[in-house]
Each structure stands twice: as structure tokens, then as C-alpha cells.
Amino acid sequence: KEMLFICENGTIVFEKGTCIYVNEIERSKLYQVLDIVRNIEGVYPIFCGVNSAYIEDDHPLLVKNAGMYYHRLKRVAYLEEVIGVDRICKVALYDTIGAAQNAYLKCKKLSGFFSIVTSGKEWVDIANPLVSKGKVVHYLKERYGLSPQDCYAFGDYHNDIEMLQEVYHSVAVANAHEDVAAVCRFHTLSNEEEGVMHYLKQAFHLKM
CATH class of the missing domain: 3.30.1240.10 (Hypothetical Protein, Haloacid Dehalogenase-like Hydrolase; Chain: A; domain 2)
Structure with a gap:
């Protein structure tokens, strides 16, 4: 209930348990x-x-x-x-x-x-046409006054590309499609190796 969730490729957004956007x-x-x-x-x-x-x-x-x-x-x-x-x-x-x-x-x-x-x-x-995770990330950056450098995104397939292009910290997991890896600035371990958590632990010096 403390988090914001972008769901179904950006067609549904929940904020703190409340649905705030539906396409x-x-x-x-x-x-x-x-x-x-x-x-x-x-x-x-x-x-x-x-x-x-x-x-x-x-x-x-x-x-x-x-x-x-x-x-x-x-x-x-x-x-x-x-x-x-x-x-x-x-x-x-x-x-x-x-x-x-x-x-x-x-x-x-x-x-x-x-x-x-x-x-x-x-x-x-x-x-629907023009729907993507990237569209919603762009909206949320404006809503919360965030810059691309404030944002991290992780992806593995084509439905992630627009989202990855909206942030500076664009990260492809090791088993990502080659098209996704090509648009990312950074890379991490595969999904099976918990690559997202591995990257976040290193980026924010977390001990979990």
C-alpha cells in the first residue's frame, strides 16, 4: 500500500492501493x-x-x-x-x-x-493505440517532478523498450532480447539469477 504499480503495459496504474488510471x-x-x-x-x-x-x-x-x-x-x-x-x-x-x-x-x-x-x-x-509503459513513466516523472537520472527501469522484452528510453538508468537483464539490450545503458544478471535485485543492491549499497 506504500507503492505505485504500473500494470498491464501501462494500461492500469495503482497508487497506494487505489486505481488512479485505466485505459x-x-x-x-x-x-x-x-x-x-x-x-x-x-x-x-x-x-x-x-x-x-x-x-x-x-x-x-x-x-x-x-x-x-x-x-x-x-x-x-x-x-x-x-x-x-x-x-x-x-x-x-x-x-x-x-x-x-x-x-x-x-x-x-x-x-x-x-x-x-x-x-x-x-x-x-x-x-489501445499508443499505450506503453513508457507513456506512464513519462506522466509519473512529470507528476512527481522526477528527472531521467532519478529513475531506474529494468527490461527483457519489446514491451519494455519505451519505458527504458524514458530513464537514464536503463538496465537489461542478461537474458533480454537483443533489441532491448541495445537500447540500455547498463546490464545485469539474468531473471533466473535475480538480476534486478543484484543491480539494486549494488546501486544503493543495500545489504539484504
Whole structure:
């Protein structure tokens, strides 16, 4: 309750337990997304809302991986059930074939209406146009009077690039995508080696 959280690629922001910003996807557009992604082999959609994340399939890999990222995860018969019930701000696609060569390419037809970005080897994120973590970081810098030198950001995949470009202390973990590593000034250990904590301990001389 003492922290500020930028969630779902900058579409939701919580400050001290209160939701202060929501960038909701228009309801009619959610149906459009479902019409396309349900016809892509190996792809499973997740609706990401303010109150919870939602899945409609019980594929074990989907359940396992979605459970890693969403503390609140509900399974429903059809995702259409939650349209208008929760404010859906992002559609995450879990791709068992490979996001870059499968879901991302087949969803590019939506790029005129959505922001579409890979967020991992198996993940594609769909949100409103111009949405990014970087946009919200820029807003928060202005809100709190922070300079780029005041801010640290850590990233590993394409959905982190705009955020990393907003700060001076841009840090790529060792297992980051090469595009992410290229825009960062600094580097640290991999995710599996707790690279973020390692870097923060060194930067702030913390003993934990």
C-alpha cells in the first residue's frame, strides 16, 4: 500500500492501493480481437482487467504460465461473459508455437486499431493505440517532478523498450532480447539469477 504499480503495459496504474488510471479497450473491439485470435492455432487469449485476469481454456501450459503472472485469475466459459463486467485493458495471447512467428504476425492486421507487441517468447500483448509503459513513466516523472537520472527501469522484452528510453538508468537483464539490450545503458544478471535485485543492491549499497 506504500507503492505505485504500473500494470498491464501501462494500461492500469495503482497508487497506494487505489486505481488512479485505466485505459480500457472499447467493448466492440474486444469481440473483434476474439474473432481473430480464436482462429490462430496454438494461441490462447487472456482478458486482463482491473479486478482480475480471465481465461476460457484449461490447457495446462496456459494455466501454468498465466498463473505465474496473474495472482487473480478466473476461468470462465467464454470471455464474452466479462465484457462490460470488468474493465478490460489488455488482451494477452499465450502462444504455444512461438509468439514472434505465429500470433504476432497473424495479429498485425489489427495494428491500425491496437498496439501490438511481443512481451516474451510465448506472449503477445494487445492494447489501445499508443499505450506503453513508457507513456506512464513519462506522466509519473512529470507528476512527481522526477528527472531521467532519478529513475531506474529494468527490461527483457519489446514491451519494455519505451519505458527504458524514458530513464537514464536503463538496465537489461542478461537474458533480454537483443533489441532491448541495445537500447540500455547498463546490464545485469539474468531473471533466473535475480538480476534486478543484484543491480539494486549494488546501486544503493543495500545489504539484504
